[in-house]
Each structure stands twice: as C-alpha cells, then as structure tokens.
Amino acid sequence: MWPETELTRRLCIRYPIIQAGMAGGPASPKLAAAVSEAGGLGTLGAGYWPAEQLREAVRSVRRLTGRPFAVNLFVPGPYEVSVERISRVQARMRSYRRGLGLPEAIVPDQFAPSFEEQMEVVLEERVPVFSFTFGALSEYWLKALKERDIVVIGTATTVREALALEQSGVDMVVAQSGEAGGHRGTFLGRFEDALIGGMALIPAMADAVRIPVIAAGGIMDGRGIAAAMMLGAEGVQLGTSFLTCEESGAHELHQQAVLSADEESTVITRAFSGKPARGIRNRFIVEMADEEVPDYPVQNALTKDIRQAAGQQGVPEFMSMWAGQGTRLSRQLSAGLLVRTLVEETEDAVRRMTSRIGADRNQ
Amino acid sequence: MWPETELTRRLCIRYPIIQAGMAGGPASPKLAAAVSEAGGLGTLGAGYWPAEQLREAVRSVRRLTGRPFAVNLFVPGPYEVSVERISRVQARMRSYRRGLGLPEAIVPDQFAPSFEEQMEVVLEERVPVFSFTFGALSEYWLKALKERDIVVIGTATTVREALALEQSGVDMVVAQSGEAGGHRGTFLGRFEDALIGGMALIPAMADAVRIPVIAAGGIMDGRGIAAAMMLGAEGVQLGTSFLTCEESGAHELHQQAVLSADEESTVITRAFSGKPARGIRNRFIVEMADEEVPDYPVQNALTKDIRQAAGQQGVPEFMSMWAGQGTRLSRQLSAGLLVRTLVEETEDAVRRMTSRIGADRNQ
Numbered sequence: 001m002w003p004e005t006e007l008t009r010r011l012c013i014r015y016p017i018i019q020a021g022m023a024g025g026p027a028s029p030k031l032a033a034a035v036s037e038a039g040g041l042g043t044l045g046a047g048y049w050p051a052e053q054l055r056e057a058v059r060s061v062r063r064l065t066g067r068p069f070a071v072n073l074f075v076p077g078p079y080e081v082s083v084e085r086i087s088r089v090q091a092r093m094r095s096y097r098r099g100l101g102l103p104e105a106i107v108p109d110q111f112a113p114s115f116e117e118q119m120e121v122v123l124e125e126r127v128p129v130f131s132f133t134f135g136a137l138s139e140y141w142l143k144a145l146k147e148r149d150i151v152v153i154g155t156a157t158t159v160r161e162a163l164a165l166e167q168s169g170v171d172m173v174v175a176q177s178g179e180a181g182g183h184r185g186t187f188l189g190r191f192e193d194a195l196i197g198g199m200a201l202i203p204a205m206a207d208a209v210r211i212p213v214i215a216a217g218g219i220m221d222g223r224g225i226a227a228a229m230m231l232g233a234e235g236v237q238l239g240t241s242f243l244t245c246e247e248s249g250a251h252e253l254h255q256q257a258v259l260s261a262d263e264e265s266t267v268i269t270r271a272f273s274g275k276p277a278r279g280i281r282n283r284f285i286v287e288m289a290d291e292e293v294p295d296y297p298v299q300n301a302l303t304k305d306i307r308q309a310a311g312q313q314g315v316p317e318f319m320s321m322w323a324g325q326g327t328r329l330s331r332q333l334s335a336g337l338l339v340r341t342l343v344e345e346t347e348d349a350v351r352r353m354t355s356r357i358g359a360d361r362n363q
Numbered sequence: 364m365w366p367e368t369e370l371t372r373r374l375c376i377r378y379p380i381i382q383a384g385m386a387g388g389p390a391s392p393k394l395a396a397a398v399s400e401a402g403g404l405g406t407l408g409a410g411y412w413p414a415e416q417l418r419e420a421v422r423s424v425r426r427l428t429g430r431p432f433a434v435n436l437f438v439p440g441p442y443e444v445s446v447e448r449i450s451r452v453q454a455r456m457r458s459y460r461r462g463l464g465l466p467e468a469i470v471p472d473q474f475a476p477s478f479e480e481q482m483e484v485v486l487e488e489r490v491p492v493f494s495f496t497f498g499a500l501s502e503y504w505l506k507a508l509k510e511r512d513i514v515v516i517g518t519a520t521t522v523r524e525a526l527a528l529e530q531s532g533v534d535m536v537v538a539q540s541g542e543a544g545g546h547r548g549t550f551l552g553r554f555e556d557a558l559i560g561g562m563a564l565i566p567a568m569a570d571a572v573r574i575p576v577i578a579a580g581g582i583m584d585g586r587g588i589a590a591a592m593m594l595g596a597e598g599v600q601l602g603t604s605f606l607t608c609e610e611s612g613a614h615e616l617h618q619q620a621v622l623s624a625d626e627e628s629t630v631i632t633r634a635f636s637g638k639p640a641r642g643i644r645n646r647f648i649v650e651m652a653d654e655e656v657p658d659y660p661v662q663n664a665l666t667k668d669i670r671q672a673a674g675q676q677g678v679p680e681f682m683s684m685w686a687g688q689g690t691r692l693s694r695q696l697s698a699g700l701l702v703r704t705l706v707e708e709t710e711d712a713v714r715r716m717t718s719r720i721g722a723d724r725n726q
Contacts, residue, residue, distance in 0.1 A: 002720060193627045199540065217560060262521075350593075
C-alpha cells in the first residue's frame with residue numbers, strides 16, 4: 001500500500017492512478033469498474049452520451065464494483081453554426097459518405113446531448129467523482145456537486161487555466177500535457193500555444209496551485225508514473241495505456257492501430273469534431289487538413305455517421321483513433337493486471353533510482 | 364558523489380548534467396568552463412563560429428578549466444538557394460532594416476561557416492567531446508573523431524533518428540523532446556511530426572537503443588533531472604536553465620525575456636534561420652509567420668545583421684530569443700551554483716519519492 005495523500009484520501013482509492021474519460025466508447029462501464037476494482041479510479045467517458053445512456057452506464061458500473069469511480073463530461077462552450085461552412089464541409093465529405101454507403105447528409109437537429117440533463121444524472125446518481133474538460137464549471141453546478149459531496153476534477157493545459165479552475169473551486173486539476181491523446185482541454189487562449197510537454201507543464205502547475213495536480217499525457221508505464229510524481233504530480237491519469245485493455249470499449253481496429261503506432265504516428269486534428277484532438281493519422285485527417293471545419297460540436301455531429309459506418313465496416317481510414325504520443329509502450333492486458341503492473345513498475349523505478357542517487361545520502 | 368555510469372565514465376564527469384550547445388552567444392567559453400568546473404559537462408555552442416573563432420574559444424575554455432568539455436556543431440544538409448524567395452523575404456524585411464538603420468540588404472557570399480574547417484579544429488584541438496545536431500555524421504568524420512578518442516554525441520527527436528545515429532556509430536544520443544528551446548534537430552521526416560513530449564520520447568528511446576540516452580527539453584531543476592532519469596535517461600542536457608546564468612553569453616534582454624516568460628510564451632518559428640526553432644514570441648516571429656522563408660542557412664544569413672543590430676540597439680522584437688517551455692522555472696545563479704543546486708534538488712526529489720513509494724518495500 002502506498003501512503004495516503006490528499007488525493008487518494010479524497011478519492012477513496014488505493015493508488016493515485018486514474019483511467020481517463022475517453023469518450024465515444026473506450027471508457028465503458030466494464031473498463032471503469034475493472035480499474036476501480038484494482039485500486040485505481042475508473043472513469044466513464046460520457047461526453048457523447050445522452051442522459052439516459054449515462055444513467056444506465058452509472059448503474060452498470062455500480063453493479064460491477066462497490067468502489068468509487070468518475071464520470072467525465074464536456075463543458076459546453078459557445079460555438080457558431082455557419083451554414084456556409086456546413087455546406088462546404090458536407091460537399092467535401094460527400095464522396096466519403098458514398099464510399100461508405102451512407103445516404104445524403106442532413107444537418108441533425110441536435111449537435112450534442114444536453115449537458116444540463118447529463119448533469120442532472122450525475123447529481124441524482126450522486127456519482128463519487130465528477131471530472132470535466134473544455135472549460136470551467138459554473139458556480140451553479142459546482143455548488144450542486146459540492147452539496148452532494150461529489151469530488152470535482154477540472155482539466156487544464158496551462159498554468160493560467162489551472163489557476164482559473166482552482167479559483168472556481170474544483171478539488172483537483174488534471175495537467176493535460178501536449179503528449180496527451182484525444183481532445184485538447186484548452187479553454188483560455190489558442191490550443192497551439194497550449195501544447196506544453198509534461199516535463200515543463202507538471203512542475204510549473206504543481207508550483208502554482210495548492211490543489212492536487214494529476215499529470216496526464218504520454219504516461220504509459222511505471223517509469224512515467226514515477227517521473228510524473230517526481231515532477232510534482234500527486235496522481236496520474238492514463239488514457240492510451242487503458243485503451244488497449246481487454247475491457248476497453250475501443251474498436252478492435254483502433255486498438256490494433258494503437259498497438260502498432262509509434263511516436264510519429266499521431267497528429268492534432270480538428271477534422272473529426274471541430275475541436276483539436278490528438279489521434280493516429282489516417283486518410284480522413286490528411287485529406288481534411290486544409291478544410292476549415294465548423295466549430296465543435298457541429299462538425300462532430302456531421303461526422304458521426306461516417307465514423308459509425310467506418311467502425312461497422314472496419315475501415316480505419318475514416319475512424320477517429322485518438323491516441324497519445326506514448327503508443328510505443330502500449331500493451332494488451334486486463335485492466336486489473338495493468339493497474340497492478342503499473343504499481344509494481346513504479347515501485348521498481350523508484351527503487352532503481354534510489355540505489356542510483358540515494359547513495360549520496362551518507363556522505 | 365553519484366555512482367559512476369557508462370555516461371559519466373566515458374565523459375569523465377561527476378554528474379550527468381550537460382549544458383546544451385546554445386549557438387549564437389549563450390554557450391560561451393566562460394559558461395562552458397564554469398559548468399565543467401562544477402562537475403557537469405560544459406559545451407561551446409559553435410554552430411555559427413568560423414574555424415578560427417572556434418579555435419580561440421576552445422583555447423579559452425582550456426585556460427579556464429582542465430576538465431572535459433564539448434563542442435557542438437551543426438551538420439550541414441542540402442538546401443535550395445531560391446532567388447525568388449530571397450527577393451521576396453528581403454522585400455518583406457526591408458522596413459525592419461530601415462527601422463534599425465541598416466543599409467539595403469545584399470546577399471552574402473557565404474551563408475554559414477565551413478563545417479569542414481570547423482571539424483579540422485575539433486580534430487586538431489582534440490576536444491574531449493563532440494556533439495552535433497541537424498543530421499547524422501559521415502563515416503569520414505566519425506572515424507577521424509574516434510581515432511582521436513573524442514566522445515561523439517548525436518541529437519535525435521524521434522526513435523527512428525536515434526536508431527540511425529546509433530547505427531552510424533555515435534557513443535551517446537540526446538533525446539530532444541518537443542519542450543526544448545532553440546533549433547529542432549529533426550533530420551528524418553517533418554519536424555511537425557517530431558515534436559514528441561519528453562514523457563513519451565525518453566522511455567521509447569531508452570528502450571530502443573543500447574547507447575546512453577541524454578534527455579533534453581523542459582528540464583529546469585532537480586525534479587526534471589530525477590524524472591528524466593526515472594524515464595530511462597542516463598543523463599540530461601539543459602539549455603534554457605543555463606541561459607540565465609551569470610556566465611551566459613546571452614544578451615541581457617534575452618535573459619530578461621526568459622526570466623519573465625511563461626509556458627505559453629514560446630513558439631516554433633522558421634523566421635530567423637529557415638529551420639524550425641523554439642523561441643519567445645516577438646514581433647518578427649508573428650509578422651513573418653506566413654512568409655515562406657528561404658531554407659537554412661540562407662535565411663539565417665539574411666537575418667544576421669537584423670539580429671545583430673537589434674541586439675546592439677536593445678530591440679527585443681527583432682532578436683532571436685530561443686527558449687524552451689520550462690521558462691517559469693528559470694533563475695539567475697552562477698553556473699557553478701546552479702550545477703550544485705541541481706544536484707541537491709535531484710537528491711531531494713529522489714528522497715521524497717523514496718519515502719513516498721518506498722514504504723511499500725517491507726510489505
């Protein structure tokens with residue numbers, strides 16, 4: 001057992017290892033429950049789920065484990081519905097739709113599930129931990145979460161964002177470094193200026209805020225966990241590492257792509273959702289690179305059936321295969337075994353380091 | 364004293380802390396000698412120096428210290444001299460030249476000092492360590508260096524590059540992660556695909572090669588050193604951290620800019636030299652962002668007197684102020700005190716971590 005810290009005490013977990021809320025399938029109830037059962041914190045990636053699907057997932061996790069878990073949501077921000085951009089991108093994507101046997105595109109009447117309805121489920125179900133990305137949370141929701149003793153974790157890509165989140169009253173903050181896969185959480189300033197590597201971001205954020213910092217981005221094994229904690233993180237959040245676990249809900253081809261990717265395979269793209277996200281380069285990303293796509297969540301809604309059809313038909317060139325830069329270290333294990341392996345590797349890494357540097361102590 | 368490793372033994376240094384070869388002034392003989400005197404490895408940033416200036420600098424270091432030091436050079440690659448690009452960029456920069464009181468631009472007859480002449484000095488002076496960036500070294504030079512027992516260190520931004528360098532016969536490889544300041548060393552593929560954060564790059568490279576890996580990028584204090592070693596690096600190379608030392612040859616305004624920068628202040632630009640490099644955002648970088656500048660070293664030669672005049676006149680908006688993403692942690696110390704502080708901080712970080720995780724040992 002590792003000694004208790006503010007983070008493990010507040011989250012009621014044994015190891016400060018959090019499975020990231022990979023929305024869109026990977027972070028399923030099965031995966032979340034397995035991580036929590038093993039002593040980490042599992043997360044439901046619920047950003048794209050309508051309220052009732054979220055409620056069902058929360059209940060599924062609770063059937064599988066009595067341990068704490070988190071729900072991760074996307075905080076909605078302002079966006080523009082540009083008819084001109086929508087028409088242009090629909091025209092651009094027409095041949096892809098035809099290739100996948102999809103009918104002519106229609107503009108959906110809803111671009112994203114209702115955040116308010118999702119939040120009602122989080123509150124009603126009194127989920128143990130609530131994490132979010134894409135912004136700060138309003139006072140209204142923060143107050144409601146705190147009244148129900150729900151631990152609240154925000155996501156920051158810069159020190160400025162971490163300070164804003166701390167100020168708003170969150171309990172902990174994820175330091176999402178440039179290595180991270182999936183959507184960039186940047187909400188203040190341009191995402192291009194907020195791609196800060198973990199070696200620089202983690203200590204800077206740990207120095208700046210008083211709340212616990214959870215490092216995320218490129219962490220794949222115990223060496224990464226030990227390094228992140230060395231830099232000042234109290235915990236870590238791993239996405240890509242859990243994406244290829246047996247319990248992961250990620251598409252088989254997505255998992256295969258991650259397992260065979262190297263550090264040059266990923267790229268940041270807006271093409272799938274309208275928001276910048278890091279994923280494995282494929283035909284859709286390359287061909288759409290120069291297109292000014294509509295804002296999130298509009299573009300996300302427009303590509304939804306393309307992504308779904310690609311998944312059903314096994315066409316990775318049109319799937320959004322989010323992944324971080326650490327894919328060379330990915331492996332296929334059960335989530336429980338991965339957590340135990342991560343813990344052992346961390347201890348090994350610390351021991352090796354102690355015998356290397358600690359020798360100085362008695363001089 | 365830290366236990367000897369292959370790296371410290373080969374380099375004959377006490378601590379595996381290398382001062383990066385920041386070309387253009389910062390990595391002066393005074394700085395290199397101070398770092399080496401303190402038990403690290405100082406480096407002369409000689410990329411822009413003609414042979415005779417390099418020889419003088421090598422002799423200066425030797426007057427200041429009997430300890431080993433390195434010379435860092437730029438391996439020349441192919442480049443295009445596009446008259447059309449040169450004319451366009453000269454026209455674009457005309458107003459800057461006027462503002463700085465410079466005469467109409469002429470195209471210099473030499474874009475960079477002769478690499479062959481620089482190498483002759485390295486060999487004749489039998490410098491203890493030779494490090495290089497921007498490519499792999501030809502068999503001819505590698506053989507000549509080895510015959511003189513000069514330790515050779517290459518620079519890689521991806522695992523692919525590290526393997527190519529190992530194959531070529533270098534003794535050690537620097538893992539330059541995306542956080543790093545100054546020029547990107549990328550020589551295989553596009554630099555945009557080779558901006559890999561240290562958390563992902565260091566363990567991947569350490570797993571892939573047998574030669575020692577030296578981590579570089581965003582490392583500013585003992586936490587960073589301990590983290591890099593946790594990830595599998597045998598040593599570290601710090602640039603930005605040494606840039607603000609008393610002995611640094613960096614311009615006073617450059618140092619001030621680094622001391623007041625945060626993690627959002629830097630950007631990668633080709634505007635100053637034609638090669639991508641990370642530095643503090645200023646007017647020249649912003650205004651030239653959309654210009655297709657000539658290749659390195661052509662553009663470097665074309666901006667040389669602009670940078671020089673800006674330095675002489677104290678105009679930071681036209682100076683190339685290279686810096687990594689870790690600037691929040693920069694400080695003003697003597698180089699000797701910085702090395703001693705880094706060593707103590709590393710030991711402290713390891714001790715804190717041991718007491719935190721090592722508690723598990725007896726269970």
